[in-house]
Amino acid sequence: MKVLVTVKRVIDFNVKIRVKSDNTGVETANVKMSMNPFDEIAVEEGVRLREAGTVSDLIAVSMGPPACQETIRTALAMGCDRGILVESDVDLQPLAVAKLLKALVERENPDLVILGKQAIDDDSNQTGQMLAALLGWPQGTFAFKLVLADGAAEVTREIDGGLETVSLKMPAVITTDLRLNTPRYASLPNIMKAKKKAIDVLSPDELGVDVTPRLTTLKVEEPSKRQAGVMVGSVAELVDKLRNEAKVI
Amino acid sequence: MGILVVAEHDNDALKAATLNTVAAGGELGEVSVLVAGADCRAVAEAAARVAGVANVLLADAEIYAHPLAESLAPLVAGLASAYSHLLAPAATFGKNLMPRVAALLDVAQISDVIGIEGADTFVRPIYAGNALATVRSADAIKVITVRGTAFDAAAPDGGNAAIEDIPAAEDPGLSRFVGHELTKSERPELTSARVVISGGRGMQSGEKFALLEEIADKLGGAVGASRAAVDAGFVPNDYQVGQTGKVVAPDLYVAVGISGAIQHLAGMKDSKVIVAINKDEDAPIFQIADYGLVADLFKALPELSAELDKQR
Numbered sequence: 001m002k003v004l005v006t007v008k009r010v011i012d013f014n015v016k017i018r019v020k021s022d023n024t025g026v027e028t029a030n031v032k033m034s035m036n037p038f039d040e041i042a043v044e045e046g047v048r049l050r051e052a053g054t055v056s057d058l059i060a061v062s063m064g065p066p067a068c069q070e071t072i073r074t075a076l077a078m079g080c081d082r083g084i085l086v087e088s089d090v091d092l093q094p095l096a097v098a099k100l101l102k103a104l105v106e107r108e109n110p111d112l113v114i115l116g117k118q119a120i121d122d123d124s125n126q127t128g129q130m131l132a133a134l135l136g137w138p139q140g141t142f143a144f145k146l147v148l149a150d151g152a153a154e155v156t157r158e159i160d161g162g163l164e165t166v167s168l169k170m171p172a173v174i175t176t177d178l179r180l181n182t183p184r185y186a187s188l189p190n191i192m193k194a195k196k197k198a199i200d201v202l203s204p205d206e207l208g209v210d211v212t213p214r215l216t217t218l219k220v221e222e223p224s225k226r227q228a229g230v231m232v233g234s235v236a237e238l239v240d241k242l243r244n245e246a247k248v249i
Numbered sequence: 250m251g252i253l254v255v256a257e258h259d260n261d262a263l264k265a266a267t268l269n270t271v272a273a274g275g276e277l278g279e280v281s282v283l284v285a286g287a288d289c290r291a292v293a294e295a296a297a298r299v300a301g302v303a304n305v306l307l308a309d310a311e312i313y314a315h316p317l318a319e320s321l322a323p324l325v326a327g328l329a330s331a332y333s334h335l336l337a338p339a340a341t342f343g344k345n346l347m348p349r350v351a352a353l354l355d356v357a358q359i360s361d362v363i364g365i366e367g368a369d370t371f372v373r374p375i376y377a378g379n380a381l382a383t384v385r386s387a388d389a390i391k392v393i394t395v396r397g398t399a400f401d402a403a404a405p406d407g408g409n410a411a412i413e414d415i416p417a418a419e420d421p422g423l424s425r426f427v428g429h430e431l432t433k434s435e436r437p438e439l440t441s442a443r444v445v446i447s448g449g450r451g452m453q454s455g456e457k458f459a460l461l462e463e464i465a466d467k468l469g470g471a472v473g474a475s476r477a478a479v480d481a482g483f484v485p486n487d488y489q490v491g492q493t494g495k496v497v498a499p500d501l502y503v504a505v506g507i508s509g510a511i512q513h514l515a516g517m518k519d520s521k522v523i524v525a526i527n528k529d530e531d532a533p534i535f536q537i538a539d540y541g542l543v544a545d546l547f548k549a550l551p552e553l554s555a556e557l558d559k560q561r
Contacts, residue, residue: 222381228535232540
């Protein structure tokens with residue numbers, strides 16, 4: 001079985017982001033970049049399927065500037081077999097990414113595409129669902145558990161009221177939620193080995209995809225800040241304030 | 250061109266966030282509501298009574314008994330040409346469905362909208378709400394998920410819309426519902442509760458969440474959790490408040506044993522009054538709390554429970 005996993009290069013989740021003073025975006029110069037945490041879970045799920053013998057070819061895909069090769073290398077060090085970078089300087093929005101992925105799926109014919117449910121930069125939570133729509137495949141979003149058997153993917157999903165299990169005809173698109181697995185750290189020998197693994201570099205033109213953004217960002221601003229309030233000395237004082245000052249209980 | 254709101258419901262009742270989504274739609278134009286389900290006429294009747302709803306489309310068919318995106322997306326996309334905007338609540342239902350609808354229509358989707366500046370211009374949070382982006386869509390049809398806490402709910406009564414039965418779309422047969430395990434609770438829904446009390450890693454175990462439940466019940470509130478508490482296995486994921494969980498904005502939010510990572514703040518910082526109880530006086534949560542109490546939560550929670558019984 002062949003599986004494609006997607007990895008996005010984003011500002012590290014520990015970094016406190018700064019809005020640019022001209023309100024055109026968020027400062028990314030000299031900021032630590034990492035693999036989107038949900039994509040680490042996607043890679044881990046693919047690697048586990050590979051270790052279980054279910055998958056023989058595990059491909060990590062990233063899109064964006066040349067530096068995304070680093071993110072692919074991380075995925076290769078975790079256990080992916082090879083990488084594909086779709087190189088572009090354009091702001092690649094979810095619909096464009098889904099179209100590029102569809103073109104790659106048509107070249108590679110994987111049985112499963114596993115994506116993070118959401119990237120922690122634009123917080124869109126769209127690409128997996130869009131890819132599934134474009135391919136006419138089913139989608140197992142926000143996956144908590146994935147079981148492959150008899151040409152079907154049984155996916156237990158995190159939903160607002162609890163968990164829901166659906167059975168999807170393969171091929172299928174899966175997006176990962178937090179509890180699906182705990183991603184591994186790449187070992188030093190595996191990091192060294194990953195340097196020798198192949199990364200193909202393609203362009204949107206080669207894939208025949210128009211990636212023109214549909215959304216224009218007019219401005220990016222800081223949200224209004226909450227001011228720290230008062231410290232209270234006791235539970236009794238707290239309840240008194242909530243009853244008589246804030247009047248919320 | 251009207252606005253189509255896709256109702257979130259459980260075949261018995263509308264989910265509360267649908268009312269906020271109707272209100273957001275009302276800022277854009279005349280609102281129609283689509284109710285797709287099975288044996289769900291009661292939901293359509295409830296939607297028809299919502300203030301500001303001009304008409305209700307009811308697709309009542311067995312294939313919609315469970316909200317599978319594979320079945321619903323062709324139905325919604327098939328209706329789209331009569332509307333300028335398609336809206337759904339930004340809950341797991343809408344987040345699963347609307348990007349699929351948008352891709353079928355070859356348009357962008359705009360997630361988690363918190364402000365409407367015009368027919369094509371919307372405000373949405375990025376980077377866990379640490380920045381707000383104003384975006385303009387170039388597409389003919391705007392497909393949007395709405396953050397419920399950013400819009401007041403439409404009144405559930407006062408409307409008198411007509412209900413129009415519409416046929417189901419062809420079922421692509423790609424997916425099948427197998428089962429679900431829903432958290433049973435007598436407490437209000439986390440996203441619409443007036444009071445939310447959440448626990449973090451400081452709670453130390455799932456059993457200790459009973460301390461929070463006791464207080465939630467005295468205040469008529471819901472119980473939430475930080476990602477750390479979910480990761481530690483104390484409570485199920487549907488308790489999670491934060492960037493990747495639920496977004497809440499109650500009148501009162503009580504954070505207990507939660508340090509205040511930005512990912513958690515993203516889910517609760519629009520609450521009206523925030524209380525933090527933590528034994529670490531340097532915890533970042535105190536920087537955004539209206540009332541802070543440095544205390545051992547295992548002492549403070551029983552005290553709080555007892556105090557709430559007094560002077561009623």
